[in-house]
Amino acid sequence: MSLDELWSTLFDFSDYGALLALLWNSVLAGAVLGVVGGVIGYFVMARDLAFAVHGISELSFAGASAALLLGVNVVAGSIGGSLIAALLIGLLGSRARDRNSIIGVLMPFGLGLGILFLALHPGRSSNKFGLLTGQIVAVDNPQLASLVVVAVIVLGGLLLMWRPLLFASLDEEVAAARGVPVRRLSIAFMVLLALATAVSLHIVGALLVLALLVTPAAAALRVATSPPLVVGLSVLFATTSTVGGILLALGSSIPISPYVTTISFTIYLVCRLVDTARHRGRRLHWAR
Amino acid sequence: MSTETVPTTVPSTRAAAPVVSVRDAALELGGRTLWSHLDLELSPGELVVVLGPNGAGKSSLLRVLLGSLELASGTAQVLGGPPGSAGGRIGYVPQQKLFDRGAPLRAKDLVGLGFDGPRPGITLRGAAKARAVRSALERVDAQHYASRPVGRLSGGEQQRLRIAQSFVSSPELLLCDEPLLSLDLGHQRAVLDAIDEYRRGAGAGVLLVTHDVNPLLGMVDRVLYLAPAGHRLGAPSEVLTGPVLSELYGLHVDVLDVHGRVVVVAGGSGDDEGLGTGGHA
Numbered sequence A: 001m002s003l004d005e006l007w008s009t010l011f012d013f014s015d016y017g018a019l020l021a022l023l024w025n026s027v028l029a030g031a032v033l034g035v036v037g038g039v040i041g042y043f044v045m046a047r048d049l050a051f052a053v054h055g056i057s058e059l060s061f062a063g064a065s066a067a068l069l070l071g072v073n074v075v076a077g078s079i080g081g082s083l084i085a086a087l088l089i090g091l092l093g094s095r096a097r098d099r100n101s102i103i104g105v106l107m108p109f110g111l112g113l114g115i116l117f118l119a120l121h122p123g124r125s126s127n128k129f130g131l132l133t134g135q136i137v138a139v140d141n142p143q144l145a146s147l148v149v150v151a152v153i154v155l156g157g158l159l160l161m162w163r164p165l166l167f168a169s170l171d172e173e174v175a176a177a178r179g180v181p182v183r184r185l186s187i188a189f190m191v192l193l194a195l196a197t198a199v200s201l202h203i204v205g206a207l208l209v210l211a212l213l214v215t216p217a218a219a220a221l222r223v224a225t226s227p228p229l230v231v232g233l234s235v236l237f238a239t240t241s242t243v244g245g246i247l248l249a250l251g252s253s254i255p256i257s258p259y260v261t262t263i264s265f266t267i268y269l270v271c272r273l274v275d276t277a278r279h280r281g282r283r284l285h286w287a288r
Numbered sequence B: 001m002s003t004e005t006v007p008t009t010v011p012s013t014r015a016a017a018p019v020v021s022v023r024d025a026a027l028e029l030g031g032r033t034l035w036s037h038l039d040l041e042l043s044p045g046e047l048v049v050v051l052g053p054n055g056a057g058k059s060s061l062l063r064v065l066l067g068s069l070e071l072a073s074g075t076a077q078v079l080g081g082p083p084g085s086a087g088g089r090i091g092y093v094p095q096q097k098l099f100d101r102g103a104p105l106r107a108k109d110l111v112g113l114g115f116d117g118p119r120p121g122i123t124l125r126g127a128a129k130a131r132a133v134r135s136a137l138e139r140v141d142a143q144h145y146a147s148r149p150v151g152r153l154s155g156g157e158q159q160r161l162r163i164a165q166s167f168v169s170s171p172e173l174l175l176c177d178e179p180l181l182s183l184d185l186g187h188q189r190a191v192l193d194a195i196d197e198y199r200r201g202a203g204a205g206v207l208l209v210t211h212d213v214n215p216l217l218g219m220v221d222r223v224l225y226l227a228p229a230g231h232r233l234g235a236p237s238e239v240l241t242g243p244v245l246s247e248l249y250g251l252h253v254d255v256l257d258v259h260g261r262v263v264v265v266a267g268g269s270g271d272d273e274g275l276g277t278g279g280h281a
Helices: A003-010 A016-022 A024-046 A050-070 A074-092 A096-120 A141-160 A162-170 A172-177 A182-204 A215-223 A227-249 A257-287 B009-016 B058-066 B107-116 B126-139 B155-167 B185-202 B242-249
Strands: B020-029 B032-042 B047-051 B073-078 B090-093 B173-177 B205-209 B222-227 B230-234 B253-258 B261-266
Touching (some): A016 A024, A024 A162, A024 A215, A024 A227, A050 A182, A074 A096, A141 A182, A162 A182, A162 B107, A172 A182, A182 A227, A182 A257, A215 A227, A215 A257, A227 A257, B020 B058, B032 B058, B047 B058, B047 B185, B058 B090, B058 B173, B058 B205, B090 B155, B126 B155, B126 B185, B155 B173, B155 B185, B173 B185, B185 B205, B242 B253
Parallel strands (some): B047 B222, B173 B205
Antiparallel strands (some): B020 B032, B020 B073, B253 B261
16 A cells, blocks of 8 residues: 555545535534543543453443344443443452452453454444444434433533542542542442443444543643643543544544544643653752 | 520530540450450540550541441440541541652642532632631641642651641541651641641640650640550550559550650660650650
8 A cells, every 4th residue: 555545545535524514413422522531531540440441341342242233222232331340340349459350350251242242243344343443423313412411411420529529539538537428439430430431432442442531631630730620631632532533534434543542642642741841841940 | 496595505515525435445356356445535625645556456546436447345426426427527637648649639639628528519619718728738837839749749748738638627626647757857846736726726626646755745635545455544644654554565664754755665675666655765
């Protein structure tokens, strides 16, 4: 493949206006997911749950492919799978060490189940593997509506338990001493995380959910510490990744995920460089 | 309704009510009895220091009062209710555990969690919170690093934030677990003065676990000494004596006064390790 061909495979902006109009719902879906991922990502980082996100997304994938095989609603299947994973992780893994081993056990099992269901499914394989690697398909109005409903539930739930959840995430011992229901909040958060993971899966795919729920918040934490600023930047980074990724991917036949992950990784890289430069500057300042 | 109450008696009865009331209490952990027949009444404004060797159940006593450990027998009341029900009326300084370098919060955020962290939702009116946080930071001389990330502060700086966090909800009871850990002598003095000033100003009871009573000798009202062979509660001069500690440890212990500092020496060997006052002349 020549460079020219490669470029036109990656980026094809012919008939862009018509395509954009056709796939406008996908852009909206990307924006909604960006907001959800950016906000919940802050708590994922504060609670050190990046690995859990990956575990949940693999079981969510198993749920979605089971639903595909059985011919029932795929979104409902993915939510079912991720809820089971999140509750197992939340109930069995209150300590970090337990949690990581449980996730390590669940993750390959979920992936294996999902691949089994997909292999049994008689349809075309390129569509099926969209669950793993993401896809850009026309999001119809009912799909967009269900995505918005889930997003409202997740954001509303986070807003409602914002302060106690932050207290329990950052300073568990004192929070518990002050009567914050640490354990119940942890389970409630896992449920919201499961919902966010399940809906993200349908845009970026199970393998790349981390790019939406972890990378933007991790990047924001490199350049800011004030909680409101971190959340704001995290939302901005996540939305830039999803919407930017969808806009770039519109014309090509390639799944959307490499575009989203590349943008979000680039943002992370820039944030790291800014962080390093700032600290070097401060050291020089002190040395003077 | 209000005509039935006599205004003058309300403050006086409240002032007389103990902030902590422990009666004939025993605690067991892993099948072992840590202490038993413990009676402790802490009055508003009183400072009681809990001393004793490692594993004597000092921190566990605080955990009982916080409601996270159950007594094997006896009763405990905190601020007139069962342990675990007082919320922000208790300020708690946990045993020091340092924050990771990347911990996503600033000094003032940590203190702010103590102000309204347990309440649902987000902070809508931040002015009162900002005022309370600033004044708590000033009490421990931490205002100049209010906006620095917590994880990049030294152990002593983090510890002062813990003290500020425990003040910020205007508690009636302070429970402090080794609050002087990793503080240099100057900051030990500053933190103790802040605690002393707070409890006098707010009339708050203070229960403070430490391994070294010496920095506190000037301000402590009573000492609770928890030891393997029993416990003793009383004024420092009554408890920190050779005969009393010899009885508590079940071996000969000398208590020396070295320029006003208490030094505990076991068995005449000069080895005071593990005896719990940790005084070094």
